[in-house]
Amino acid sequence: xxxxxxxxxxxxxxxxxxxxxxxxxxxxxxxxxxxxxxxxxxxxxxxxxxxxxxxxxxxxxxxxxxxxxxxxxxxxxxxxxxxxxxxxxxxxxxxxxxxxxxxxxxxxxxxxxxxxxxxxxxxxxxxxxxxxxxxxxxxxxxxxxxxxxxxxxxxxxxxxxxxxxxxxxxxxxxxxxxxxxxxxxxxxxxxxxxxxxxxxx
DNA sequence: CGTCTTTGACCAGCGC
DNA sequence: GCGCTGGTCAAAGACG
Numbered sequence: 303x304x305x306x307x308x309x310x311x312x313x314x315x316x317x318x319x320x321x322x323x324x325x326x327x328x329x330x331x332x333x334x335x336x337x338x339x340x341x342x343x344x345x346x347x348x349x350x351x352x353x354x355x356x357x358x359x360x361x362x363x364x365x366x367x368x369x370x371x372x373x374x375x376x377x378x379x380x381x382x383x384x385x386x387x388x389x390x391x392x393x394x395x396x397x398x399x400x401x402x403x404x405x406x407x408x409x410x411x412x413x414x415x416x417x418x419x420x421x422x423x424x425x426x427x428x429x430x431x432x433x434x435x436x437x438x439x440x441x442x443x444x445x446x447x448x449x450x451x452x453x454x455x456x457x458x459x460x461x462x463x464x465x466x467x468x469x470x471x472x473x474x475x476x477x478x479x480x481x482x483x484x485x486x487x488x489x490x491x492x493x494x495x496x497x498x499x500x501x502x503x
Numbered sequence: 504c505g506t507c508t509t510t511g512a513c514c515a516g517c518g519c
Numbered sequence: 520g521c522g523c524t525g526g527t528c529a530a531a532g533a534c535g
Contacts, residue, residue, distance in 0.1 A: 431506085431507065431508085432508055432509080433508095433526095433527070434509095434526070434527060435508090435509075435510075436525065436526070438524085439523090439524065445525085445526095447527075451506090451507090
């Protein structure tokens with residue numbers, strides 16, 4: 303997968319990769335299951351690139367502080383340069399926030415997608431159960447928490463719309479699915495049956 | 504009736 | 520100890 307753009311934040315965190323593909327449409331045939339099971343973009347073969355998607359993808363492996371640098375707070379901070387007092391308060395808030403984030407125990411890999419979409423919940427082929435919603439500081443929109451409904455799968459995702467740009471939905475996946483994507487399997491199973499049938503001759 | 508969403512309560516960790 | 524904040528739980532209700 304091509305590294306098209308490296309933001310300062312990403313440059314400061316070598317384990318993160320930021321992708322900014324061109325057009326404003328999410329490809330409907332994107333194989334999320336494959337992508338999510340290959341969190342290292344260097345391992346993703348070319349057919350899984352997302353050249354036609356307006357998806358800014360940030361991969362976070364060990365250094366999970368990148369998550370906090372990606373969200374609204376960082377962008378809001380940029381706009382608050384006028385008053386030094388506010389800046390100081392902001393820095394203190396940021397410190398507190400960073401410490402909370404850093405105390406998060408090292409868990410499964412986290413992958414962040416920024417997607418231009420009017421839909422909050424993107425159809426990635428997996429089934430999700432919502433287990434919580436919280437209004438987040440410095441964000442106009444609440445953050446929603448989802449868990450994969452597969453009984454043996456412990457993957458979670460957070461969904462939040464940017465207040466800076468309300469057309470962008472940030473989806474953060476935590477963990478890797480240990481089962482195939484149901485939607486893809488549904489699509490493929492008739493095809494596989496047909497191939498098995500044809501293989502008899 | 505099973506599955507899913509909603510939402511207030513609760514908890515943990517940190518700074519003050 | 521208290522307040523703040525993000526993350527999770529669980530009861531209640533909606534829905535097909």
